[in-house]
Amino acid sequence: MSTLEHKLTKTTETVFTAEFHSLDGNGLEKAKKYADRFRGWFDGVNATDNTAAHAHVSNVASAIAMKQLGLEPILQVVCRDKNRLAQQADIMGASMFGIENFLALTGDDVTAGDETESRRVFDLDGPQLVRLMSTIKRGEYMSGRKIDPAPHMFIGAVENPGAPPFEYRVERVAKKYASGAKFLQLQICYHQDRLEKFCAGVRDAGLAGKIAIIPTIVLIKGPRSLNFMHNRVPGIDVPADQIARIEKATDPAEEAYLQTLEFAQHSLAQPAVRGLHVTDFRNDETLERLMTDLGRVRQSITSEVKDNHAYSA
Template structure:
C-alpha cells in the first residue's frame, strides 16, 4: 500500500499533501529542483491533470517522474479531457508503475484554460469516476471485465466548501465518501466561516472518521495572485477585505505569509480536519518557515515517529 494509504490507515496522524508544480519541458533534474522546497514536508504530492485546462506534461508521466525522484505521487484524474476508457487506462497504467494514490475530480471547464475552443468531454462526472476507480480496486473495469491483479488504490476526491449551494456541499462530499473517497482535498477557501460550517457538518455526520479532510491553503507573495484567484479561478472568491489587508500592508509579502499561516492554523484547529493540502507560489522558503512555525516535522521524521510508536505498542 502507498505511504499515504498507510498514514490514512493509522488514523490519527497529521497528513500533509502538496500540489506539485506543473511540467513544461526540461529534464528530471530540473524537476527535482522544483520539487525540493515542498516535497520534504509532504506525505504525497499531486501529479496534476492539465490544471485549469492548460496543457502540461501529462498526469501519468508526471506521477512516474515523481516516483523516480522519490516523491510519492497522487495521480489526479479529471473528467474534462478523456472518456471513461482513457481514464481507466490512465489509472491502470500509472498503477503499473507503482502509482497507487488517485484523486478524482470533475475538473475545470475548457473555458478556464488557454484553449477554450477545445471539445470538452465529461463522459463521467467526479462522483462516478470515484466509483469507477473503486471498482478497479475491487478487481473489475466498469464494463465488468476482470482486472487480473487489482491495484491497491488509495482513492481521494475534492470538494469546494466555498461555492454555492453552501449547505449542500457537505452532502455532496458525503456522496463522494460513499462512492469510495478516503481523502478529500478541499478547494482553497478564503471564507473561514464556510470552511467551518462544511467541516462541522461532515464531522457531525461521522464522515470524518471514514475520510481524511485536507483543506487547501496556498502561499502567495502579494495581493496580485489573490485578485487573480478571485477574478479568474472558477469557484474561488476572495473577499475584498482580504485583498486589501495584503495590498495595503507596509510589507505585503510578509502580510501574505501571515494570512497563509493563519489559514493553516485555522484549518488545523477544526475538529475533523486531518491535515492540509499546500500549494506554494512564494518559493522563498515559506514552506519550511510555516512548518517550523506550526511545529510540523518533516515527513521522514513523522514517519519514523509513527513506526517507532507501532513497534512500541
C-alpha cells in the first residue's frame, strides 16, 4: 500500500502532494535535482502526462525515475493523446515497476499546446478512465481478459471547482466516486467563495470521508504568473483584485508568497479537504518556507530509498 493510500484510508493526517516538473533533455539529471527538492515533503508527486498539451518525457518514464529517486509517484493519465488500449498499457507498465497511485484526467485540448495540428484522441473521457482504472484494479482489461494477479491501485481524479457550471461540479465528484476514485485533486481556484461552496457541496452530498478532496495552490514569484494563468490556462479565472494585490505590492515576491499561504490555509480549512496539492513555479526557498509555515515536518530518507537512489545514479 502506498503512503498516500495509507494516510488517506487509515489515518486522519493531512496529506501533501506536488506536481513534478516536466522533463526534457538531460531528464534524469534534472529529475534528481527536482527529487532532492521534493523528497521528504510530499506523500505523492504527480508524474505528469504531456502537461498543457506539450510533448515531454513520458508519464511512465518520469514515474519510474521518481520512484528510483525516493519519491512516491502518482501516475497521471490523460485522455487527449492515447486511446484506451495505450492507456491500459501505460497503467500496466507503471504497475510493473511498483507504481500504485493513479490519476485520471480528461486533459487540456491540443489547442492549449505547441503542436496544435495534432490529432486529438479522447477515446475515453475522465470519468470513463476512472472506471477503466477500476476495471484493471479488479483484475480485468476492458475486454474482460483476466489480469492475474490484479495490480494494486489507488485511484484518483481531478475536478475544477472554479469553472462553470459551478453547481454541477459536485455531481461530477459523485460520478467519479461511483467510478472508483478515492481522492480528487482540484484545479487551482482563485475564487475562495467557489471553493467554499464546492467543498460544502461535497460534504452535503455525503461524500466527505468517501473521497479525499485535495485543493491546489501554486507558488508564484509575481503578477506575471497570475496573468498567465488567467489569460492562457483553460478553466482558470483569477479575480482582478488578486492580481492587483501583487502588482501594487512593494515586494511582489513576498506578497505572492503571503497570498499563496493564505490560499493554502483557507483551502485546508474547508470541509471534506484532506490535503493540499502544491505546484511550484518559484524554484527558490519558498517551498520549504510554505511547508514549514503549514506545520509540515520534512521526513527523513530511509536506507531503502538511499539504495534506490544510489542504484539509479
